[in-house]
Amino acid sequence: MKTDNREKMLMLAVGLAMAIFLGDRYVLTPLQKLWTDRASRITTLRAKLDKNQLRLARENYLHARWQSMRTNTLPGSVSIAESKLQVAMDNWRQASGITVSSLKPQWRQNQEDYTVLECQAEANGGMKAVAQYLYAMERDSLPLSLENVSITARDPEGQQLTLHVSFTALQLTNNVK
Numbered sequence: 754m755k756t757d758n759r760e761k762m763l764m765l766a767v768g769l770a771m772a773i774f775l776g777d778r779y780v781l782t783p784l785q786k787l788w789t790d791r792a793s794r795i796t797t798l799r800a801k802l803d804k805n806q807l808r809l810a811r812e813n814y815l816h817a818r819w820q821s822m823r824t825n826t827l828p829g830s831v832s833i834a835e836s837k838l839q840v841a842m843d844n845w846r847q848a849s850g851i852t853v854s855s856l857k858p859q860w861r862q863n864q865e866d867y868t869v870l871e872c873q874a875e876a877n878g879g880m881k882a883v884a885q886y887l888y889a890m891e892r893d894s895l896p897l898s899l900e901n902v903s904i905t906a907r908d909p910e911g912q913q914l915t916l917h918v919s920f921t922a923l924q925l926t927n928n929v930k
Contacts, residue, residue: 822896827870827924831860838870838922841895849885851878851916861921869921871900876916877907883916896923 827834835858846853857873876886883904890897901919 821894822923823925825894825896827895827922829924829926834870834922834924838872838895841893842874845886845889845893846876848889849878849882851876851882851886866926868924868926870924871919871921873917873919876918878914878916879912880914883914886916887918890918890920897921898923 827837838858839856842853842856845851853874853876855873855875859871861869861871876883878886887899887902890899897920899918899920901917903917905915905917907913907915
């Protein structure tokens with residue numbers, strides 16, 4: 754009777770061990786992998802959601818900026834566009850009191866729907882004049898992008914500065930919405 758009981762207990766233990774092994778192998782491990790994958794996907798989706806919520810928060814600003822660029826783009830005629838930029842530069846110069854010593858404009862056809870006028874300018878003046886000139890550029894309604902700004906001192910005290918600035922002005926050829 755003891756052996757019969759022992760056999761039953763061993764069979765029960767083996768059956769229980771097999772059930773645990775099979776349960777771990779075919780139920781628990783796949784569920785853990787599924788949970789890990791799902792948690793990773795949720796983390797990725799939350800990051801995308803946060804990024805897109807930031808984009809939505811900036812939507813009004815970006816639409817207003819694009820509308821401003823479309824409205825204030827350089828005219829289609831090259832000579833009129835260059836003249837408009839020259840007038841703007843003259844306004845910046847007058848607002849700041851800086852002396853512009855050179856301007857090198859160059860047209861670049863980037864895409865079929867827009868062109869940029871790349872300009873390199875050199876100007877001389879004091880710290881206040883340089884700061885006011887850059888501020889006037891940034892505040893102008895023309896769609897400009899400052900690409901490179903370099904300020905160097907012309908005297909040991911740093912009272913007279915030379916400003917080298919590279920910027921681009923946008924010209925929309927199709928004026929797409």
